[in-house]
Amino acid sequence: MEVVILADPAAVGSHTAELVARRAAETPDMVLGIATGSSPLGTYRELARLHAQGDVTFDGVRCFALDEYVGLPERHPASYALVVERELTTPLGLDPANVRTPDGSAADIQQACLDYEHALAASGGVDLQILGIGTNGHIGFNEPTSSLASRTRVKALSQQTRMDNARFFAKGEDVPTHCITQGLGTIMEAREIVLVAQGEAKAAAVAAAIEGPVSSMCPASLLQFHPRTRIVLDEAAASGLTLADYHRFVAEAKHHFPGGTR
Numbered sequence: 001m002e003v004v005i006l007a008d009p010a011a012v013g014s015h016t017a018e019l020v021a022r023r024a025a026e027t028p029d030m031v032l033g034i035a036t037g038s039s040p041l042g043t044y045r046e047l048a049r050l051h052a053q054g055d056v057t058f059d060g061v062r063c064f065a066l067d068e069y070v071g072l073p074e075r076h077p078a079s080y081a082l083v084v085e086r087e088l089t090t091p092l093g094l095d096p097a098n099v100r101t102p103d104g105s106a107a108d109i110q111q112a113c114l115d116y117e118h119a120l121a122a123s124g125g126v127d128l129q130i131l132g133i134g135t136n137g138h139i140g141f142n143e144p145t146s147s148l149a150s151r152t153r154v155k156a157l158s159q160q161t162r163m164d165n166a167r168f169f170a171k172g173e174d175v176p177t178h179c180i181t182q183g184l185g186t187i188m189e190a191r192e193i194v195l196v197a198q199g200e201a202k203a204a205a206v207a208a209a210i211e212g213p214v215s216s217m218c219p220a221s222l223l224q225f226h227p228r229t230r231i232v233l234d235e236a237a238a239s240g241l242t243l244a245d246y247h248r249f250v251a252e253a254k255h256h257f258p259g260g261t262r
């Protein structure tokens with residue numbers, strides 16, 4: 001696990017955007033896994049800036065969102081389908097046919113979960129997955145006690161998550177109770193993962209994910225088993241790490257080893 005600690009949220013956004021842009025240049029038809037929520041917005045806006053400057057193209061990039069609320073009215077502004085359209089598809093010039101979110105309004109919601117798994121498999125799998133982390137350690141909407149082997153499924157949101165996400169809705173009670181989320185087993189199949197976190201509110205979850213035991217009580221801790229994960233943090237999100245200085249040393253010493261250290 002590579003842990004990168006940067007000064008502030010802006011640095012997290014540009015570092016992560018550079019990584020995504022590099023991968024898109026290397027693999028123009030890559031499959032990009034996308035998180036919604038506020039954590040990756042700096043990254044997406046920096047990618048939009050690079051795209052507007054003509055520095056990077058996403059013409060062939062295929063995207064899969066991690067999750068979607070169940071039961072929101074079509075084109076609700078907080079639906080992840082709309083967030084993805086607003087923050088990614090339009091500003092990055094993605095082909096809408098190449099961008100998928102789980103169908104949270106499907107008549108047969110269980111079938112929609114299976115279809116999503118099939119679509120992911122048919123794409124060849126995710127090359128680079130962008131993740132945020134919930135204050136309770138969730139990734140996607142895999143809440144604490146999720147099966148570490150779970151696949152895309154319907155999941156009940158925890159009270160903590162509903163409170164955290166109330167800011168995206170007019171009223172707290174408008175936050176849906178359920179979602180479709182890629183499972184932890186699904187996410188772990190991505191060939192490369194980058195998790196971004198900013199702010200002190202994430203510090204405890206980040207510390208549990210990186211330094212705690214692997215446990216379904218902190219679903220992000222499963223990433224300790226992933227061979228190619230980078231965690232990109234600002235100072236505030238890194239403030240709970242006991243080994244922060246070690247990670248800074250690793251970052252400084254990295255250029256001595258072509259290909260880096262992990």
Ligand code: F6R
Pocket residue numbers: 034035036037038039040066067131132133134135138139140141
């Ligand atoms: C959203 C997702 C969630 C968020 C997490 C953090 O697609 O997968 O795991 O990344 O809830 O949300 P923010 O970034 O809004 O703090």
